[in-house]
Amino acid sequence: MPNPSKAKGTAWESLIVGYLREHHNPDARRNVQMGAKDIGDIDGYYLHATEAKAEKSITLSDYIAQANREAVHAGQPFGCAVVKRRMKGVADGYVVRDVATDVRLMNRLRDMEAALKSVAPAAFRLIDAQHREAA
Template structure:
Protein backbone atom coordinates (compact mmCIF):
# COMPACT_ATOMS: atom_id res chain seq x y z
CA UNK A 1 0.00 0.00 0.00
CA UNK A 2 1.60 3.26 -1.10
CA UNK A 3 -0.24 5.54 1.36
CA UNK A 4 1.35 5.09 4.84
CA UNK A 5 -1.61 6.70 6.64
CA UNK A 6 -4.07 4.39 4.92
CA UNK A 7 -1.85 1.40 5.75
CA UNK A 8 -1.79 2.44 9.41
CA UNK A 9 -5.58 2.76 9.46
CA UNK A 10 -6.05 -0.61 7.77
CA UNK A 11 -3.68 -2.25 10.25
CA UNK A 12 -5.61 -0.72 13.18
CA UNK A 13 -8.95 -1.90 11.74
CA UNK A 14 -7.52 -5.41 11.39
CA UNK A 15 -6.28 -5.42 14.98
CA UNK A 16 -9.68 -4.26 16.24
CA UNK A 17 -11.48 -6.92 14.18
CA UNK A 18 -9.16 -9.65 15.49
CA UNK A 19 -9.73 -8.47 19.07
CA UNK A 20 -13.51 -8.40 18.61
CA UNK A 21 -13.45 -11.89 17.06
CA UNK A 22 -11.58 -13.22 20.07
CA UNK A 23 -13.38 -11.34 22.85
CA UNK A 24 -16.86 -10.50 21.52
CA UNK A 25 -18.09 -11.83 18.19
CA UNK A 26 -16.32 -14.37 15.96
CA UNK A 27 -18.20 -12.93 12.95
CA UNK A 28 -16.77 -9.39 13.29
CA UNK A 29 -15.41 -8.08 9.99
CA UNK A 30 -14.19 -5.01 8.17
CA UNK A 31 -16.80 -3.31 6.01
CA UNK A 32 -16.41 -2.33 2.38
CA UNK A 33 -16.47 1.47 2.10
CA UNK A 34 -19.84 2.68 0.82
CA UNK A 35 -19.08 6.33 -0.06
CA UNK A 36 -21.81 8.78 0.99
CA UNK A 37 -23.77 6.01 2.73
CA UNK A 38 -20.82 4.53 4.63
CA UNK A 39 -21.87 2.11 7.38
CA UNK A 40 -18.74 2.26 9.54
CA UNK A 41 -15.38 0.54 9.36
CA UNK A 42 -16.26 -2.61 11.29
CA UNK A 43 -19.38 -4.76 11.55
CA UNK A 44 -20.00 -7.14 14.42
CA UNK A 45 -19.74 -4.92 17.51
CA UNK A 46 -23.17 -5.59 18.97
CA UNK A 47 -25.71 -2.81 18.22
CA UNK A 48 -22.97 -0.44 16.99
CA UNK A 49 -21.55 1.06 13.85
CA UNK A 50 -17.87 1.24 14.67
CA UNK A 51 -15.45 3.78 13.26
CA UNK A 52 -11.78 2.81 13.78
CA UNK A 53 -9.28 5.68 14.06
CA UNK A 54 -5.48 5.56 14.25
CA UNK A 55 -4.34 9.13 13.69
CA UNK A 56 -1.60 11.28 15.14
CA UNK A 57 -4.03 14.13 15.82
CA UNK A 58 -7.18 12.95 17.59
CA UNK A 59 -10.36 14.85 16.72
CA UNK A 60 -13.05 13.29 18.89
CA UNK A 61 -15.87 15.57 17.77
CA UNK A 62 -15.33 14.63 14.12
CA UNK A 63 -15.15 10.93 14.98
CA UNK A 64 -18.43 11.02 16.90
CA UNK A 65 -20.28 12.91 14.18
CA UNK A 66 -19.05 10.35 11.66
CA UNK A 67 -19.87 7.34 13.87
CA UNK A 68 -23.39 8.60 14.62
CA UNK A 69 -24.08 9.30 10.93
CA UNK A 70 -22.80 5.88 9.95
CA UNK A 71 -24.92 4.20 12.65
CA UNK A 72 -27.99 5.64 10.94
CA UNK A 73 -26.79 4.35 7.55
CA UNK A 74 -26.08 0.91 9.06
CA UNK A 75 -29.44 0.71 10.84
CA UNK A 76 -27.70 0.43 14.22
CA UNK A 77 -28.91 2.24 17.35
CA UNK A 78 -25.43 3.32 18.46
CA UNK A 79 -22.27 4.68 16.89
CA UNK A 80 -18.82 4.78 18.44
CA UNK A 81 -15.21 5.34 17.50
CA UNK A 82 -12.40 3.03 18.56
CA UNK A 83 -9.35 5.27 18.79
CA UNK A 84 -5.81 3.90 18.89
CA UNK A 85 -3.86 4.85 21.97
CA UNK A 86 -0.30 5.70 21.04
CA UNK A 87 2.33 3.16 22.02
CA UNK A 88 -0.32 0.74 23.37
CA UNK A 89 -2.01 -2.43 22.21
CA UNK A 90 -5.49 -2.85 20.83
CA UNK A 91 -7.12 -3.61 24.21
CA UNK A 92 -5.93 -0.20 25.44
CA UNK A 93 -7.70 1.66 22.64
CA UNK A 94 -10.43 4.12 23.54
CA UNK A 95 -14.11 3.51 22.78
CA UNK A 96 -15.64 6.96 22.38
CA UNK A 97 -19.24 8.12 22.01
CA UNK A 98 -21.10 11.26 22.96
CA UNK A 99 -22.98 11.45 26.25
CA UNK A 100 -26.40 11.32 24.57
CA UNK A 101 -25.49 8.02 22.87
CA UNK A 102 -24.00 6.62 26.07
CA UNK A 103 -27.11 7.50 28.08
CA UNK A 104 -29.30 5.76 25.48
CA UNK A 105 -27.03 2.70 25.70
CA UNK A 106 -27.01 2.60 29.50
CA UNK A 107 -30.79 3.12 29.63
CA UNK A 108 -31.23 0.17 27.27
CA UNK A 109 -28.92 -1.95 29.43
CA UNK A 110 -30.82 -0.95 32.58
CA UNK A 111 -34.21 -1.76 31.05
CA UNK A 112 -33.00 -5.12 29.72
CA UNK A 113 -31.43 -6.07 33.06
CA UNK A 114 -34.66 -5.20 34.87
CA UNK A 115 -36.60 -7.32 32.37
CA UNK A 116 -34.27 -10.28 32.93
CA UNK A 117 -34.52 -9.85 36.71
CA UNK A 118 -38.32 -9.96 36.42
CA UNK A 119 -38.34 -12.93 34.04
CA UNK A 120 -35.64 -15.07 35.67
CA UNK A 121 -33.96 -13.59 38.74
CA UNK A 122 -31.73 -16.64 39.27
CA UNK A 123 -30.31 -16.40 35.75
CA UNK A 124 -29.78 -12.65 36.12
CA UNK A 125 -28.01 -13.21 39.46
CA UNK A 126 -25.71 -15.87 37.99
CA UNK A 127 -24.80 -13.66 35.02
CA UNK A 128 -24.26 -10.65 37.27
CA UNK A 129 -21.93 -12.60 39.56
CA UNK A 130 -19.97 -14.03 36.63
CA UNK A 131 -19.48 -10.60 35.02
CA UNK A 132 -18.47 -8.95 38.29
CA UNK A 133 -15.81 -11.63 38.85
CA UNK A 134 -14.49 -11.15 35.31
CA UNK A 135 -14.09 -7.38 35.77
Protein backbone atom coordinates in the same frame (compact mmCIF):
# COMPACT_ATOMS: atom_id res chain seq x y z
CA MET B 1 3.73 4.25 -3.79
CA PRO B 2 1.24 2.95 -1.19
CA ASN B 3 -0.41 5.39 1.22
CA PRO B 4 1.18 4.82 4.68
CA SER B 5 -1.73 6.48 6.52
CA LYS B 6 -4.22 4.15 4.83
CA ALA B 7 -2.02 1.14 5.65
CA LYS B 8 -1.87 2.23 9.30
CA GLY B 9 -5.68 2.59 9.41
CA THR B 10 -6.21 -0.79 7.77
CA ALA B 11 -3.82 -2.42 10.25
CA TRP B 12 -5.70 -0.82 13.19
CA GLU B 13 -9.05 -2.03 11.83
CA SER B 14 -7.65 -5.54 11.46
CA LEU B 15 -6.33 -5.53 15.04
CA ILE B 16 -9.73 -4.40 16.35
CA VAL B 17 -11.50 -7.12 14.38
CA GLY B 18 -9.10 -9.72 15.79
CA TYR B 19 -9.76 -8.49 19.32
CA LEU B 20 -13.54 -8.50 18.81
CA ARG B 21 -13.41 -12.02 17.35
CA GLU B 22 -11.53 -13.29 20.38
CA HIS B 23 -13.42 -11.44 23.12
CA HIS B 24 -16.85 -10.45 21.76
CA ASN B 25 -18.10 -11.75 18.42
CA PRO B 26 -16.37 -14.39 16.27
CA ASP B 27 -18.18 -12.99 13.21
CA ALA B 28 -16.74 -9.46 13.47
CA ARG B 29 -15.34 -8.17 10.17
CA ARG B 30 -14.12 -5.11 8.33
CA ASN B 31 -16.75 -3.40 6.19
CA VAL B 32 -16.41 -2.46 2.55
CA GLN B 33 -16.49 1.34 2.26
CA MET B 34 -19.81 2.60 0.89
CA GLY B 35 -19.03 6.28 0.11
CA ALA B 36 -21.81 8.69 1.13
CA LYS B 37 -23.76 5.87 2.79
CA ASP B 38 -20.81 4.41 4.71
CA ILE B 39 -21.85 2.05 7.53
CA GLY B 40 -18.66 2.23 9.60
CA ASP B 41 -15.30 0.51 9.41
CA ILE B 42 -16.19 -2.59 11.45
CA ASP B 43 -19.27 -4.78 11.69
CA GLY B 44 -19.77 -7.02 14.70
CA TYR B 45 -19.47 -4.75 17.74
CA TYR B 46 -22.93 -5.43 19.12
CA LEU B 47 -25.47 -2.66 18.42
CA HIS B 48 -22.77 -0.28 17.12
CA ALA B 49 -21.53 1.22 13.91
CA THR B 50 -17.81 1.43 14.61
CA GLU B 51 -15.25 3.88 13.27
CA ALA B 52 -11.61 2.87 13.72
CA LYS B 53 -9.21 5.79 14.14
CA ALA B 54 -5.41 5.59 14.32
CA GLU B 55 -4.29 9.16 13.80
CA LYS B 56 -1.61 11.33 15.37
CA SER B 57 -4.04 14.24 15.85
CA ILE B 58 -7.22 13.10 17.58
CA THR B 59 -10.43 14.98 16.74
CA LEU B 60 -13.14 13.37 18.85
CA SER B 61 -15.97 15.61 17.65
CA ASP B 62 -15.33 14.59 14.03
CA TYR B 63 -15.10 10.91 14.95
CA ILE B 64 -18.35 10.94 16.91
CA ALA B 65 -20.25 12.86 14.24
CA GLN B 66 -19.05 10.34 11.66
CA ALA B 67 -19.89 7.32 13.85
CA ASN B 68 -23.38 8.63 14.63
CA ARG B 69 -24.07 9.33 10.95
CA GLU B 70 -22.86 5.87 9.99
CA ALA B 71 -24.97 4.24 12.72
CA VAL B 72 -28.04 5.64 10.95
CA HIS B 73 -26.83 4.26 7.61
CA ALA B 74 -26.07 0.87 9.20
CA GLY B 75 -29.41 0.65 11.02
CA GLN B 76 -27.62 0.44 14.37
CA PRO B 77 -28.84 2.29 17.48
CA PHE B 78 -25.36 3.44 18.56
CA GLY B 79 -22.22 4.82 16.96
CA CYS B 80 -18.73 4.80 18.46
CA ALA B 81 -15.15 5.41 17.52
CA VAL B 82 -12.36 3.06 18.56
CA VAL B 83 -9.33 5.31 18.86
CA LYS B 84 -5.78 3.96 18.94
CA ARG B 85 -3.73 4.89 21.95
CA ARG B 86 -0.15 5.63 20.94
CA MET B 87 2.33 2.89 21.74
CA LYS B 88 -0.41 0.59 23.09
CA GLY B 89 -2.41 -2.40 21.89
CA VAL B 90 -6.09 -2.73 21.11
CA ALA B 91 -7.20 -3.46 24.69
CA ASP B 92 -5.73 -0.11 25.74
CA GLY B 93 -7.46 1.87 22.98
CA TYR B 94 -10.45 4.09 23.63
CA VAL B 95 -14.09 3.50 22.76
CA VAL B 96 -15.61 6.95 22.41
CA ARG B 97 -19.21 8.10 22.05
CA ASP B 98 -21.05 11.25 23.00
CA VAL B 99 -22.87 11.51 26.32
CA ALA B 100 -26.32 11.36 24.70
CA THR B 101 -25.43 8.06 22.99
CA ASP B 102 -23.90 6.67 26.17
CA VAL B 103 -27.00 7.56 28.22
CA ARG B 104 -29.22 5.84 25.64
CA LEU B 105 -26.97 2.77 25.84
CA MET B 106 -27.01 2.72 29.65
CA ASN B 107 -30.79 3.17 29.71
CA ARG B 108 -31.16 0.20 27.38
CA LEU B 109 -28.82 -1.91 29.52
CA ARG B 110 -30.68 -0.93 32.70
CA ASP B 111 -34.08 -1.73 31.18
CA MET B 112 -32.92 -5.07 29.73
CA GLU B 113 -31.35 -6.09 33.04
CA ALA B 114 -34.56 -5.21 34.90
CA ALA B 115 -36.59 -7.25 32.40
CA LEU B 116 -34.29 -10.29 32.72
CA LYS B 117 -34.22 -10.01 36.50
CA SER B 118 -38.04 -10.00 36.64
CA VAL B 119 -38.56 -13.05 34.40
CA ALA B 120 -35.43 -15.11 35.13
CA PRO B 121 -33.77 -14.04 38.39
CA ALA B 122 -31.40 -17.03 38.53
CA ALA B 123 -30.17 -16.35 34.99
CA PHE B 124 -29.75 -12.68 35.88
CA ARG B 125 -27.63 -13.54 38.94
CA LEU B 126 -25.44 -15.90 36.90
CA ILE B 127 -24.85 -13.42 34.08
CA ASP B 128 -24.33 -10.58 36.57
CA ALA B 129 -21.67 -12.59 38.42
CA GLN B 130 -19.88 -13.42 35.13
CA HIS B 131 -19.61 -9.74 34.21
CA ARG B 132 -18.57 -8.31 37.57
CA GLU B 133 -14.88 -9.09 37.30
CA ALA B 134 -12.76 -6.12 38.29
CA ALA B 135 -11.28 -3.90 35.62
